[in-house]
Amino acid sequence: MIDLVAIGASWGGLRAISTVLRALPSTFAAAVVVVQHRAATDSMLAPLLDRAGALPVRDADDKDPLRAGEVLVAPADYHLLVDGDAVALSVDAPVRFSRPSIDVLFETAAQARGDRVVAVVLTGSNADGAAGLMTVRRHGGIALVQEPADAERPEMPSAALRACPGAQVRPLAAIGPELVRICGPTA
Amino acid sequence: MSSSESSVEELELELLLEALYRRHGLDFRGYAMASLRRRVWRRVQLDGLATITALTDRLLHHPDVLERLLADLSINVTEMFRDPGFHRALREKVLPLLRTYPFVRVWNAGCSTGEEAYSMAIALQEAGLLDRSRIYATDMNEGALARARTGTVPLASMQSYTENYQRAGGTRGFSEYYEVQGDMAVFDPALTRNIVFAQHNLATDRSFNEFHVIVCRNVMIYFGRDLQRRVHQLFLDSLVPLGLLGLGRKETIQPPELAASYEPLESAEKLYRRRS
Numbered sequence: 001m002i003d004l005v006a007i008g009a010s011w012g013g014l015r016a017i018s019t020v021l022r023a024l025p026s027t028f029a030a031a032v033v034v035v036q037h038r039a040a041t042d043s044m045l046a047p048l049l050d051r052a053g054a055l056p057v058r059d060a061d062d063k064d065p066l067r068a069g070e071v072l073v074a075p076a077d078y079h080l081l082v083d084g085d086a087v088a089l090s091v092d093a094p095v096r097f098s099r100p101s102i103d104v105l106f107e108t109a110a111q112a113r114g115d116r117v118v119a120v121v122l123t124g125s126n127a128d129g130a131a132g133l134m135t136v137r138r139h140g141g142i143a144l145v146q147e148p149a150d151a152e153r154p155e156m157p158s159a160a161l162r163a164c165p166g167a168q169v170r171p172l173a174a175i176g177p178e179l180v181r182i183c184g185p186t187a
Numbered sequence: 188m189s190s191s192e193s194s195v196e197e198l199e200l201e202l203l204l205e206a207l208y209r210r211h212g213l214d215f216r217g218y219a220m221a222s223l224r225r226r227v228w229r230r231v232q233l234d235g236l237a238t239i240t241a242l243t244d245r246l247l248h249h250p251d252v253l254e255r256l257l258a259d260l261s262i263n264v265t266e267m268f269r270d271p272g273f274h275r276a277l278r279e280k281v282l283p284l285l286r287t288y289p290f291v292r293v294w295n296a297g298c299s300t301g302e303e304a305y306s307m308a309i310a311l312q313e314a315g316l317l318d319r320s321r322i323y324a325t326d327m328n329e330g331a332l333a334r335a336r337t338g339t340v341p342l343a344s345m346q347s348y349t350e351n352y353q354r355a356g357g358t359r360g361f362s363e364y365y366e367v368q369g370d371m372a373v374f375d376p377a378l379t380r381n382i383v384f385a386q387h388n389l390a391t392d393r394s395f396n397e398f399h400v401i402v403c404r405n406v407m408i409y410f411g412r413d414l415q416r417r418v419h420q421l422f423l424d425s426l427v428p429l430g431l432l433g434l435g436r437k438e439t440i441q442p443p444e445l446a447a448s449y450e451p452l453e454s455a456e457k458l459y460r461r462r463s
Contacts, residue, residue, distance in 0.1 A: 061437050062408045063415070075437050078408075083221035089408045089437055090222045091264045108221040114193065139193070 002142065002183050003030045004066065004082070004117045006109045008102030008132070010037040010124025012152025014045070016172055017122065018052035021071065023176020026054040027185035030118075031066035033073075033080060033087060033109065035100045037124070040077040049073065062089045074100035081108040098128050106132025115140030118182055120175060121167075122146045124156030130163035142182060143167035144175060199239035200224060206243050211253060213327075214390045215260055217414030223260070230259045254330070261328040262409055265299040266344065267306045268351035269404070270436055274306060275356040276456040277402075281431050282314040285399060291320040294398045294425065296389060296418075297406030298324035301335030301382070302348075306355075307402065308378045313358050317381055323396065325387035332386060338379040339371040389418045394425040401426060405435040412441065419445045428463040 009017050013036045024032070032055065038045055043059075049071065050057040060072040065086050074080035078089040079100050095101035102121070106129060109117045119136040121129045123146060133143045143164050148154035150171040161167060170178055200220070207213045215223060231242050234252065245252045268274045285291045291311075295304045304324035311317040326332050340348070349361040365372040387395065389406070401422050407415050419440055422432060432440075432449065434457040440446035449459035 059437070061439055062435075063412060063439075063441065078437060079222075081219075081221040081225075083219050088219045088221050089405075091262075091405045091408070092222065092225070093264065104225070108225075111193065111224065112221065 002116055002118050003068065004109060004113050005030045005032045005120065005179055005183065006082075006105055006117060006136075007032065007034045007120045007122065008105065008124075008129040009035075009122035010126055010128065010153070010156055012123035013037070014048060016146065016152065017049060019172050020120070020122070020176045020179070021049060021053040021055060021057070024053055024055050024180060025185055026069060028055060028069045028180065028183065029185055030179075030183040031068055032071040033060075033066070033082065033105060034071060035074045035080055035102045035105045037098055037100070037128070038076050042076045045076075046073045060087045060089065063087070074105065079104045081105065082112040083108065084112060096126070096128055098126070102129035103132035107135045110136045110139040110141055113141070117141035118144055118179065120144045120146075120179070121157055121160040122172070122175075123151035123153050125153040126156055127159035129156060130159040133160050133164045133167060137164055137166060144178065145169050146175060147171045196239065199243070200227060203227065203239050203243045203246070206246055207256075210247060212391075213257065214388070217390055217411050217417070219409055219411050222409055226259050230256050257328060258330060261299070261326070261331060262297060262406055263299050263328070263331060264405070265302045266351070267302045267340070267348040268355045269303070270456075271351045271354035273404070273433065273436065273456045273458075274310065274351075275354070276453040276458055277307070277433065278310050278314070278356050280453050280458060281400060281433075282310060282316060284429075284431070285314075285316055285320075288399055289319065291316060291400070292396060292398045293320060293322045293400040293402070294396070295322055295324040296387070296401060296403040296422075298326050298335060298384070299328070299331045300340075301338075301384065302340060303402065303404065304335070304382050304384075305338075305340070305374055305378065308382055309352070309357070309364060310355075312378060317378070320381055322382045323398070324382055324384050326384075327386065327388040327390075329386060332384045335384045338374045338376065339368075340374075342367060342370050342372050345372050389421070390414060394421055396425065397427055398425055398430060399427055400431045400433070402433040404433065405438070407438060408435065415441050416445070423448055423461065426461045428461060430461045432459045432461065433457065434459075
């Protein structure tokens with residue numbers, strides 16, 4: 001059973017994440033955690049994503065529990081980590097110039113949840129998430145990557161596919177429906 | 188990595204923390220594991236080792252690794268007036284409440300290299316309170332405290348600190364507070380005179396005074412739930428009635444029964460006031 005979806009996005013991510021969330025029903029059976037690269041002072045991301053679809057979206061507080069059908073976003077200037085049944089935050093140094101870092105989210109999600117994770121790499125113009133996606137795969141989780149040609153910026157999905165050639169590739173419009181197929185709504 | 192390899196790694200991490208505690212009295216067992224694991228692996232890799240067990244072996248038989256590991260495990264990220272909105276609220280909402288006290292004691296818990304303590308000293312100075320205040324700035328890491336006691340910060344940081352200071356409602360020229368020596372900014376001793384830097388470990392040490400203000404920001408995010416509860420109890424026991432508590436932007440008082448002992452003073456900036 002897959003009960004955690006981890007999404008990473010950078011340049012163009014607001015539109016891409018919104019598209020994914022729009023496809024998830026209120027009965028979605030997994031918890032969702034999101035890292036979108038953002039300015040250290042930005043506070044608008046979660047309210048914007050909250051309007052995208054049926055699932056409630058908010059900036060994560062430290063130790064917020066992971067709950068099916070709820071979306072937690074990495075707050076500006078913090079790393080978001082999965083720790084057991086909850087999230088944890090850190091202000092450790094940026095990883096590859098990024099805080100929040102997609103790699104940190106993916107690696108801790110894999111560590112905590114093993115094969116119960118699906119990790120998704122969306123549009124972006126750097127290589128964050130590639131190493132983390134590989135870690136998710138090594139722990140038996142599912143790797144899902146936006147088709148680079150379909151992405152607003154192809155570099156990040158391309159880097160993810162180079163690091164993790166076995167990942168599934170989908171155009172943006174098919175990612176949300178694929179997550180519903182993998183995780184299912186609650187019975 | 189299979190799930191059985193994962194649980195082996197978890198055991199290795201537990202044994203390392205047990206060794207740190209029993210051999211050196213340093214208790215990281217209550218820390219949040221996800222970030223601790225990342226920090227431990229960083230030391231494993233920097234020391235050219237393959238497993239956490241190899242690091243434990245080195246820790247037990249070659250004590251020189253202790254200082255490096257301790258530096259890795261300490262929370263050492265800090266800046267002056269980090270989150271200017273918090274420091275503005277401190278200045279506008281908290282300091283006016285302190286005017287009635289003949290003497291003000293502030294505890295900056297987890298002060299690292301002192302940047303937050305200096306920031307509070309500046310705010311107290313501009314409110315005319317510094318002369319009758321004492322800031323107790325504590326950290327578990329002696330290395331960080333030794334740097335804090337120098338009263339200096341790297342000059343390279345001063346541009347962003349100046350912007351933070353202004354956004355936090357600073358009323359003077361920031362450069363009035365320091366002079367440049369080489370590549371360091373040296374703070375005016377009048378500012379640092381009333382700061383006491385001392386070693387204190389939130390995981391194991393007790394309350395050591397009664398305070399009017401406690402500020403502990405982005406330190407407890409590294410603690411697990413049980414340790415967070417211990418430290419919140421410690422803070423409650425260390426605050427005078429109507430004393431003030433300031434946390435990081437994404438932290439909450441846990442558990443709820445301890446949170447009930449406070450009322451929000453400025454909830455958006457995580458400033459709370461202990462009920463009387």
